[in-house]
Amino acid sequence: MSGSPSPDALVVGAGIVGAACAWELARAGVRVSVLEAGLPGGGATAAGMGHVVVLDDNEPEFRLAKLSHELWSALAPELPAGAEFTRPGTLWVAADGEELDAAARRAAAYDSRGVAAELLDARQLAEAEPELRDGLAGGLLVRDDAVVYPPCVVPWLLDGARRAGAQVDAGRRVAAIEGRAVRCADGGRREAAWVVLATGAWAPELVPGLPVRRRKGHLVVTDRYPGFVRHQLVELGYLKSAHGTGSESVAFNVQPRPSGQLLVGSSRQLGVDDDAIDHRLLSRMLRRALEYLPGLARRHALRAWTGFRAATPDGQPLIGPWPGHDGLLLATGHEGLGITTAFGTAWLVADMVLGRPSPLPREPYLPARLAGSAP
Template identity: 50%
Template sequence: MITSTTTSTMKSKDTYEVVVIGGGIIGCACAASLAKAGLKVLIIEPSTIGGGTTAAGMGHLVVMDDNAAELALSSYSLELWRALITEDQREAARHEYMQCGTIWVAADDEEMEAARAKLQILQAHDIACEMLNAEQLRQREPQLRTGLAGGLLVKQDALVYPPKSAQILLELALAHGATLHRQSAIDLLDDGTHRGVKCADGSEIFAQHIVVANGIASTQLVNDLPLRHKKGHLVITDRYPNFIQHQLVELGYIKSAHASDGDSVAFNLQPRPTGQVFIGSSRQFDVTHKEIDTGILSKMLAQATSYVPALADLKAIRTWTGFRAATPDGLPYIGPHPTIQKLWMATGHEGLGITTSLATAEILKDQICQQVSKIAVEPYWPSRAAGQH
C-alpha cells in the first residue's frame, strides 16, 4: 500500500527533475523507468491508480503490425514484459500475467490469406507463430463455431490485469525514490528556468522536465496536438474455467481498430486467470459520455456470439465503458512537444497502452536522459502532428 511516500500538500516552488502527470499504466511505467534511472520524480494523480483508461483495457499484450512503427513498439514492449515477469516468478501472479497466446481467427479464405501475410511479417521479426487450419483451430478452441477457415496463433502474446500492473509499476517508482502527489494538474507553468505544474489545491511544482501521460485528459493541458475520444464497451462474465484457452480475435478487428470514423464492433474474447471471460470490443469516435450504449453493446455481443455461440449461455456480471485517446495516424505521441521545451508527451496510445506501456517508458526515459534507444524513436514524436490536423 502507498503510505509514507504519498503527499497531500506540496510547498510552492518545490523542484523535481521530472514531474509525470497521470497515474495510469503509461504514467506509472514512465515514473518507474525514470526513477530507476536515478532521477527525482514526482507523479501527479488525483484519483485511483490505473482507474481511468487503464481500467477499461482488456490487458491484452499483443504484437500488432499495422505498420513498422507499431510493430517495433509493440514487439519491444512485449520483450520488456517478458523480462519483467521472468525476473521474478512471483511477478506473474502479482500482475495476473498469463501467456495464453492470441489466435487471429479467419472466417473465410480471404481472411486466411490475410493471416498468411501476417505470419510472414511476424516470422520475419522472429515472433513465434503458426498457421492453424480449420480442424486445428477447432481442436484448440472447440467453443468456436463450425465453418471457420482457420487462423494464426501468435504464441507469446499474453495478458495482465491492468489496474494491478499500474499499481505495481507505481510501487516500483516509489521504491526508487519517486513521490506521489494526490492532486489534479490544472495548468502548465514556466518560471523562465523550469517547467511547472499548477494543481487544483494551488500548489505549484517545478521540474526540469514535465511528462504529460494522462491519456485523453492531456487535452486539458496541451491542446495543440490532435487527440480524439474513442469510447469502448467491455463485458465480463461469471467464472467458467477453461471455457476458452487463448485470446481470440477476428482478423476483421484490424480494420475496426484502425478505422478513422464511425462506430464499429469486433469479436475479441479473452480468458481470465480467474476463469472469467472478457468480451470486447467496440469503438465510437467523439462520444464523451460514460453511459452504456445498448445499441452498440448489443451489436458487440451479437458479433461475439456469432463466433462463440455458447457465450449466450454465460452470465455477465459487469459491463462498463472507457475512453481511448486516439491520434490521427494510430501511433502514440512519445517524445518532446514540438514547440514547448522540456515538455514531453506520452499519450495517444488508443487501444495499445497496456501492451506498449513499458516500451513507451523506456524510449521516453532514453530521450530525457539523452541515451540511444533500442528502437528508432522518431516515428512517435509529436512533431509529426503538424501535418495531421
Template identity: 35%
Template sequence: MVVGAGVIGAACAYYASLSGLRVTVIDRGPVAGGTTGAGEGNLLVSDKEPGPELELAILSARLWRELATGPPTRNEARTVSRLDSRIESRFEYERKGGLVVASTEAEMTALRKFAAGQKQAGVEAIEVPARGLAALEPHLAPDLAGGFHYPQDAQVQPALAAAHLLKAAADMGRLTLRLGEEVTAVLTGPNGEVRGVRTPAGDAKAPRIVNATGAWGGQLARLAGVELPVLPRRGFVLVTEPLPRVVRHKVYSSDYVADVTSGSAGLQTSAVVEGTPAGPVLIGASRERVGFDRALSLEALRRLAAQATRLFPALAEVRAIRTYAGFRPYLPDHLPAIGPDPRAPGLLHACGHEGAGIGLAPATGMLIAAMLTDREPPLPVAPFAPERFAERAATG
C-alpha cells in the same frame, strides 16, 4: 514530473526511477482511474502491421516478460534466457497467446498475407488449418476456415500492473505520488519552457513534465500552450459470470485488425474473447468517437454478444453480469506521441496509444527515460515525434 497515474505514467515513472531520476506522479484520481482501469490488459503483437508500432510492441513484449519475474532494481540485470513463459505474477501476467480466426477462405488469404509481413519483422505466427482449431480452442464454432496462432500475445491485469510499477519506483526511494490533485495549469517561463504545474493543493515545480494523461492528453497539452489532436474513442467490455476455462487464448476475428487501423468515428465492433484467471470471460471490442460520453450503448453490447457467440456458441447460455466503458486515446495516424515537444521546452508526451497502451507501456516508459537522461533510445523515435501533426498541418 509525470502527469497521469495510469499504466503509461507508471511505466514512465518506473523506468525514470530505474535510471536514477526522482519522479513526482500527479493524477486527479486514483491509480489506474482512467483508461487503464477500463482496459482488458491486452499485450498484443498479433494486430500490428510491420512498422514503428510493431517494433514498440515487440520490445514491450520482452519487457513485460521481464517485469513479470519481479521488477528489477537499478543494479539488477535480467536476461531473456532466465524468463519463464508460465510465470504467474502479482499483476496476473499470462502469456496465453492469441488466436486470430477467419470465417471464409478470402479472410484466411488476407490473414496469410498479413502474417507473412509480421514474420519478417520478428513475430511468431503459426497457421492453423480449420481442422486444427479445436485442439487450441475446443469450444470454437466448427465452421471456421482457419486462423493464425500468435504465441507472443499475452495479458495482464492493467490496474495491478500500474500499481506494481509505481510501487517498484517507490521501493527505490525515488517516487512521490500525489493523487486526487487535478492539474489546472502548466507553469511556464518567459520563453514558454515548462516550470511545473498548478493544482488546488498548490504549485509543484519541475523542469520537465511528461504528459501521460491518455485520452485527456490534448487537454494537458493545451494547458502548456500546444495542440496535440488526441481524441477519446469509446469502447465497451462485456463481463460474464465466472466459468471454467472455456476460452484458453485471446481469440478474435480477422476484421478486428481493420477496425483497429480505421479512422472512422462511427460504431465498429469486432469480437475479442478471452478467459481470465478469475473465471469471467471478457468480451470486446467496440470503437466509436462520441467525445467523453459514457452513456451505455445497447447496440454496441448487442453486436459484441452476437459476435462472441458466433465464435463460441456455448457463450449463448452464459450470463453477462456487468459491462464497463473506457476511452482509448486516439491520434489520427494511429501512432502514439512519445518524446519532447519542441514547442514547449521541457514538455514530453507519452499518450495517444489508443487501444494498445497497456501493451506498449514498458517500451514507452523506457523511451521516455532514455530521453530524460540523454541516452540513446532503444528504438528510433522519429515516427512518434509529437510535433508531427503541426508539421503536417503547416504543409497540408
C-alpha cells in the same frame, strides 16, 4: 515544496503509461514526482482488456509492441500475483479464405522477425477452440502474446518508483501546465526540468490543440467458465476496424482471464464523451461475439463498462516533445495498445530525459509529425 530540490521530472497521470515512465525514470536516477488526479491505474488502464499483443499492422507499431512485449516478459517473474500475467497467446480467427490468406502472410512476417506464430487450418482451429462456430477457415496463433491485470501492475510500479526515490501524489489534480512547471487544482505549483504528460485521452485538457481524441470502448465480463476458451480470440477483421476511420465499429475479441471469467469486446466509437453504456452499440458488439462463439449466449454477463482510448489521427502514439512547449514530453495517444506498449514508451521517454540513444527509431512516435493537424 520548499526545502526539497525540484524534481527532474514531473509525471502527470498514473495510468499504466505514467506509472511505467515514473518507474523507468526513477530507476535511472531521475528525481521523479508523480501527480495523479484520481486513483492510480483507475482510468483506461482499468477499463481495458490487459492484452499484451505484438501487433504488426505497420512497422512502427510492431517495433514498439515487440520491444514492450520483451520488457513485459522480462518483468513477468517479478510481478505480483495480482498482476495475473499469463500467456494464453492470441488466436486470430479467419472467417473465410481471404482472411486465411492474410493470416498466412502475417504468419510468415511474424516468423521472419522472431515472433512465434503458426497458421491453423479449420480442423486445427476447431481443436484449439471447440466453442468457435463451425465453418471458420482457420487461424493465426501468436503463441507468446500475454494477458495481464493492469490495475495491480500500476501500484507495483509506483512502489518501485518510490523505492527509487520518487514521490507519488494520488488525488492531486493538475490544473495547468505552465512551461517547466505545473499548477495543481489545490493551488500548489511544482517545477521540474521535464513535465511528462501521461493523461491518456484527457491530455488535450492540459495541452489544448493536442491531436488526441477519445475513442470510447465497451467491455463485458462474464461469470467463471474455466476452459470455455483457451486463447485470446480476435477476428482477423479486427485490424480493419481498429484502425478504421469510421466513427463506430465492433469486432469479435474474447479473452479468457486466469479466473475462468471471459472478457468480451470490443467496440470503438469516436466523438462520444458520455461514459454511459450505449445499448445499441453494446448489442452489436455482443452479437458479433455470439456469431463466433454461439455458446456464449447462455453464459452470464456480470458487468459491462466503458473506457476511453486516446486516439491519434495516424494511429501512432505521441512520445516526445510537443513543439512550442519547452520541457514538455508527451506520453499519450496509445489507443488500444497502452498496456502493451507502456514499457517501450517509458524507455523512450527515459532516453529523451537522459539524452541516451534509443533501441529503435523515435521518429514515427514524435508528436511533431502531427503539429498543426486538427485534433
